[in-house]
Amino acid sequence: MKQVKVEETGVDPKALKSSFLKMVKLMNENEADKKNYRANGKLSQLKCPVCQRNSVDLHALLNHAYHAKNAEHRADHLGFHKALCVLMGWNYSVAPVHKTAYQALSTAAAEANQGDLILWPPTVIIENTYKSQKDGQKDVMSNKELESKLREMGFAVVDVEPLPGKDGHRSMQAKFPASLDGLNKASQLVELFERQGHGRATWARIRSIAPTADGGNNPMLVKVDGKGERTWVLYGYLATAWDLDMLDPESKQSVTVKSRKELDLD
Known part of the structure; x- marks a missing residue:
């Protein structure tokens, strides 16, 4: 035809x-x-x-x-x-x-x-942002705690904010500067998550699996060291236009959509 x-x-x-x-x-x-x-x-x-x-x-x-x-x-x-x-x-x-x-x-x-259709300023959505309390229960990470974690990974971001989250999962957004350098830094963080097997595709598979009571027994969500201490595994991916429904109303108003292939920084 x-x-x-x-x-x-x-x-x-x-x-x-x-x-x-x-x-x-x-x-x-x-x-x-x-x-x-x-x-x-x-x-x-x-x-x-x-x-x-x-x-x-x-x-x-x-x-x-x-x-x-x-x-x-x-x-x-x-x-x-x-x-x-x-x-x-x-x-x-x-x-x-x-x-x-x-x-x-x-x-x-x-x-x-x-x-190709990314949110601007460049934003990385980070999933499973929990921490373990002394009694073994999970708690949500604060903005400063996630900022500190990202600095340990070699990334300093301008703004870290919690997201409403979906399906009971805890999500946060890390906003980078609205510049080519900011996009490059955001992309490097996403590539790091991907190399670890903690990118968008893996997170989508995890979400499709029925969770346990708090996810604490799922090795894809929590790692347990020799002392029995639990560390929650972070997942991250570059936010696209199709992730807009995850944002709060104020964030939706403040972002725009850009084509990564035809990036216009005017």
Whole structure:
């Protein structure tokens, strides 16, 4: 089947990029909308966020966004089209004419498209941030305790804050400077976690396993030394737009979304 390339004639590339990143953030700020997109509109009426037009399903919504002719909102419509394709793991460079064409994208390519969209300032989400008390029970790490731990690992960050967390797990965020150097430092920390086998993929597998009462008997969450002292294992990964639902409302307002491949530091 012939693939029809997306037509962006007459649209300023900078305006399109800005609209795309804006739509990605908007899409990830609203968990209900995101779930409805993934359910193909079965949860509630699908609406175009640009002009509020209703659509019967995602295919119709994508076609509307792609073919909308209003010049004033053309960039926003195309930006939404691209953002929705990235969310669904589809090929945004192919016009939404035939489902079998634009929905054909490898898992690796889809994950790369999603992983490219990072939160800014660069942020590392750190999971399982607990400590052991003298009585053997677990307690949450304070901001200063995590900052101290990160300094021991060779990383000084500007700001460490707790996150609401999901599924009963304790999460914190470590924010680095909004600069190329800050991104490099954040990436180095993430690479350290990955080398230890404590990155995003491993954490996702841990979350999929039913936890014990406090996780204290899970060797992937807690290490026990020869004296019987428990040390909680930290996991970390670079925050992307798809992690926005983990942030508190204030943090959501203060961050933006950037493309790592096309990093614009203006």
